[in-house]
Amino acid sequence: MPTEQELIAQRLEKRQRLLALGDPYPPRVQRTHTTAEAIAALEAAELVATDAEHVEAAPVTVVGRVTAQRVMGRAAFLDVRDGVGRIQLHFRRDVLDDFANLDLVDLGDFLEVSGTVFRTRTGEATVAVSAWRVITKAIRPMPDAWHGLTDVETRYRQRYLDLLANERARQIAMQRAQVVATIRRFFGERGFMEVETPVLQEQAGGAAARPFVTHHNALDRDLFLRISLELHLKRLLVGGMERVFEIGRVFRNEGVSYRHNPEFTLLESYEAYADYQEVARMVESLLATVAMDVLGTTDIHHGDHEVSLAAPFARTTYREALIEYAGIDYTQYPTREALAELAEERHVAFAPNASWATILDALMSEFVEPRFIQPTFLFDYPTALSPLAKKKAGDPDHVERFELFVLGYEIANAYSELNDPVDQRTRMEEQAAKRDAGDDETELIDEDFLVALEHGMPPAGGLGIGIDRVVQLITGEHSLREVILFPAMRDRDAHVADRAHDEDETPAEPSA
RNA sequence: GGGCCCGUAGCUCAGUGGUAGAGCAGGGGACUUUUAAUCCCUCGGUCCAGGGUUCGAAUCCCUGCGGGCCUACCA
Numbered sequence: 001m002p003t004e005q006e007l008i009a010q011r012l013e014k015r016q017r018l019l020a021l022g023d024p025y026p027p028r029v030q031r032t033h034t035t036a037e038a039i040a041a042l043e044a045a046e047l048v049a050t051d052a053e054h055v056e057a058a059p060v061t062v063v064g065r066v067t068a069q070r071v072m073g074r075a076a077f078l079d080v081r082d083g084v085g086r087i088q089l090h091f092r093r094d095v096l097d098d099f100a101n102l103d104l105v106d107l108g109d110f111l112e113v114s115g116t117v118f119r120t121r122t123g124e125a126t127v128a129v130s131a132w133r134v135i136t137k138a139i140r141p142m143p144d145a146w147h148g149l150t151d152v153e154t155r156y157r158q159r160y161l162d163l164l165a166n167e168r169a170r171q172i173a174m175q176r177a178q179v180v181a182t183i184r185r186f187f188g189e190r191g192f193m194e195v196e197t198p199v200l201q202e203q204a205g206g207a208a209a210r211p212f213v214t215h216h217n218a219l220d221r222d223l224f225l226r227i228s229l230e231l232h233l234k235r236l237l238v239g240g241m242e243r244v245f246e247i248g249r250v251f252r253n254e255g256v257s258y259r260h261n262p263e264f265t266l267l268e269s270y271e272a273y274a275d276y277q278e279v280a281r282m283v284e285s286l287l288a289t290v291a292m293d294v295l296g297t298t299d300i301h302h303g304d305h306e307v308s309l310a311a312p313f314a315r316t317t318y319r320e321a322l323i324e325y326a327g328i329d330y331t332q333y334p335t336r337e338a339l340a341e342l343a344e345e346r347h348v349a350f351a352p353n354a355s356w357a358t359i360l361d362a363l364m365s366e367f368v369e370p371r372f373i374q375p376t377f378l379f380d381y382p383t384a385l386s387p388l389a390k391k392k393a394g395d396p397d398h399v400e401r402f403e404l405f406v407l408g409y410e411i412a413n414a415y416s417e418l419n420d421p422v423d424q425r426t427r428m429e430e431q432a433a434k435r436d437a438g439d440d441e442t443e444l445i446d447e448d449f450l451v452a453l454e455h456g457m458p459p460a461g462g463l464g465i466g467i468d469r470v471v472q473l474i475t476g477e478h479s480l481r482e483v484i485l486f487p488a489m490r491d492r493d494a495h496v497a498d499r500a501h502d503e504d505e506t507p508a509e510p511s512a
Numbered sequence: 513g514g515g516c517c518c519g520u521a522g523c524u525c526a527g528u529g530g531u532a533g534a535g536c537a538g539g540g541g542a543c544u545u546u547u548a549a550u551c552c553c554u555c556g557g558u559c560c561a562g563g564g565u566u567c568g569a570a571u572c573c574c575u576g577c578g579g580g581c582c583u584a585c586c587a
Contacts, residue, residue: 144523
């Protein structure tokens with residue numbers, strides 16, 4: 001019998017013995033104090049005590065998972081951890097009739113214990129247990145308490161074990177929650193309304209990416225998972241909402257890696273009567289606010305880099321940056337052929353069916369974007385790259401669009417939104433032509449969206465921010481998978497979690 | 513997608529051609545203020561999978577699977 005099976009069998013045996021004594025999975029528990037509150041209660045009692053040697057706080061009942069056991073004959077020390085901290089428990093055989101039942105407790109079980117809090121000789125706040133019970137019996141062994149869980153694959157596939165074993169995993173999850181909460185508050189305070197728009201769509205637009213396809217059985221039709229939030233949020237501007245935002249999951253049918261997850265969290269906001277310059281100022285404020293709320297500073301440490309998120313950020317333009325960092329003025333290479341030739345000279349790879357705009361973007365990715373370590377706004381993109389943005393006055397080859405780069409990564413993307421329905425239709429038709437020419441990452445013609453625009457959308461500034469990227473930036477994490485609780489993983493045949501489960505479970509239905 | 517590296521006990525890791533190991537966890541025992549408790553004993557293996565080389569493979573070679581890092585597209 002494999003070892004893991006033996007360990008599980010032993011724990012199942014203990015579960016049976018606990019069942020004979022009571023319910024090791026009770027429906028309700030009585031917690032009067034968290035571990036942190038229990039310790040605080042002792043400290044408060046110590047402040048007013050006259051005899052510092054024998055301080056006992058009021059009785060407490062705490063709950064938590066057993067993380068350590070030190071059994072010493074007629075006494076035992078156990079540590080339990082709850083959501084906010086850890087506390088030590090002291091069990092004595094001369095106090096507890098059921099002391100021997102501690103044999104049935106393993107690392108990982110949840111206990112409810114009552115007693116008074118005192119300080120041991122070595123100074124640790126400790127519950128002198130007067131009553132206790134198991135409130136959840138775990139039947140699988142926990143990861144090593146001291147070394148933690150280091151196997152990266154297990155940490156991602158069984159994130160609950162990572163969270164159990166590694167403080168850092170808990171911290172990242174908490175900081176991510178703080179980032180999202182701060183963003184919600186930031187927009188709320190500025191009069192933005194949070195909305196939710198469809199994930200399942202007749203066609204997936206608003207970005208240049210391949211969508212996932214799914215099927216609706218009752219309607220017997222294929223639907224697409226959204227790749228952006230943009231086109232529906234703009235419909236809301238048509239409907240008279242002036243400030244909206246959405247924080248939602250989008251899905252892009254691309255590879256998985258430490259920099260890509262097929263689903264990721266996107267923030268988009270749209271503000272009527274604002275332009276992209278105003279959006280840029282808002283983004284500066286947003287990032288600084290997030291950093292201050294989560295970290296207490298706008299100075300970020302990330303690898304070897306020190307980044308300041310204090311406003312204002314550096315500003316340049318797409319064309320100037322490419323001239324400055326690569327010596328390339330793309331207005332001198334107006335045809336696809338000329339630009340392709342240049343890219344090959346500079347050893348920049350691009351797909352055989354890449355358009356002029358796609359090749360240009362490859363040049364930017366190669367020469368310019370990695371240079372922007374400190375937050376830098378890149379303004380005024382070529383029109384060909386930006387089918388949903390408004391053209392600059394007197395310069396139809398460029399649009400009012402910026403992207404924000406930090407640490408060489410794109411963090412934000414924003415436009416003065418295109419609201420001329422005739423221009424929008426033309427641009428979508430141009431995208432469709434590129435698609436017909438073999439580029440499968442283009443904007444689609446969304447007739448329903450165009451009808452909405454034809455009813456009139458006010459001038460507006462729109463913004464998109466990849467939340468996972470922001471969390472990476474704030475936490476200093478290098479891999480996207482560290483900031484996503486359950487990152488997408490490839491199938492693995494021999495799933496660890498499946499084995500014992502199959503053995504001790506009776507099939508609910510006769511096998512077919 | 514390309515390059516490099518990794519996969520050994522529940523967990524953390526040794527072991528580079530000659531009988532598969534250690535610590536922790538688990539089981540038994542001693543121990544009434546320990547805290548990575550300590551001490552004695554002990555159970556525990558599909559060495560990722562398949563094929564090959566060899567008298568002999570965890571070890572060398574090939575293929576596959578999974579993962580990591582770097583790189584590319586993206587956000």
